[in-house]
Amino acid sequence: GNSVTQMEGPVTLSEEAFLTINCTYTATGYPSLFWYVQYPGEGLQLLLKATKADDKGSNKGFEATYRKETTSFHLEKGSVQVSDSAVYFCALRVKVYAGANSKLTFGKGITLSVRP
Amino acid sequence: DGGITQSPKYLFRKEGQNVTLSCEQNLNHDAMYWYRQDPGQGLRLIYYSQIVNDFQKGDIAEGYSVSREKKESFPLTVTSAQKNPTAFYLCASAGTSFSSRETQYFGPGTRLLVL
Numbered sequence: 001g002n003s004v005t006q007m008e009g010p011v012t013l014s015e016e017a018f019l020t021i022n023c024t025y026t027a028t029g030y031p032s033l034f035w036y037v038q039y040p041g042e043g044l045q046l047l048l049k050a051t052k053a054d055d056k057g058s059n060k061g062f063e064a065t066y067r068k069e070t071t072s073f074h075l076e077k078g079s080v081q082v083s084d085s086a087v088y089f090c091a092l093r094v095k096v097y098a099g100a101n102s103k104l105t106f107g108k109g110i111t112l113s114v115r116p
Numbered sequence: 117d118g119g120i121t122q123s124p125k126y127l128f129r130k131e132g133q134n135v136t137l138s139c140e141q142n143l144n145h146d147a148m149y150w151y152r153q154d155p156g157q158g159l160r161l162i163y164y165s166q167i168v169n170d171f172q173k174g175d176i177a178e179g180y181s182v183s184r185e186k187k188e189s190f191p192l193t194v195t196s197a198q199k200n201p202t203a204f205y206l207c208a209s210a211g212t213s214f215s216s217r218e219t220q221y222f223g224p225g226t227r228l229l230v231l
Contacts, residue, residue, distance in 0.1 A: 032218055043206055043222035051218065089158060093218070103149075103174070104220055108158040
């Protein structure tokens with residue numbers, strides 16, 4: 001089956017520190033990979049995505065590269081801000097067939113706190 | 117502005133009571149989803165619908181029911197058979213074009229509490 005494993009949290013960093021959040025996956029077929037972010041009390045927002053091997057997704061200073069050889073999609077940011085404090089979810093979607101809205105499989109999420 | 121709305125923001129359920137959570141979208145999306153979020157467990161899929169008048173069970177459908185009579189609406193009923201309903205419930209939708217079905221858009225969520 002499909003699964004996503006995220007590193008254990010929570011993570012606490014000082015402002016301007018470097019961030020890495022690990023994500024590895026197991027999937028049948030050829031998944032698309034996603035990072036979603038959830039700010040306190042809100043729903044999820046798509047942060048970035050990659051749809052094939054070696055693609056790099058990027059947004060708001062965050063980056064993640066789809067590594068098929070290590071089945072990983074680690075999230076990185078060079079300098080975090082207090083406003084980046086949120087819960088981050090890694091997810092995958094396996095393409096079933098053309099036109100199908102197949103399901104997302106989520107990791108457990110990790111809470112990031114950035115202190116001034 | 118296009119988006120997904122969920123109501124109410126907070127909902128209280130008494131023992132033995134059924135409650136219904138609303139989800140409405142004006143994105144013209146065909147597919148809609150309901151997830152349950154518990155602390156430390158990520159999101160788990162309850163039900164999803166790819167088209168009007170059709171829906172499928174997700175991973176944790178027991179104790180829940182849905183309907184999809186209109187494209188823009190996908191209400192979720194938490195029945196009295198759901199013994200542990202306290203959670204944060206998230207609704208999402210996705211399009212069917214090649215690019216739009218890649219991304220699910222989420223509503224702001226409803227927090228359900230048991231009295």
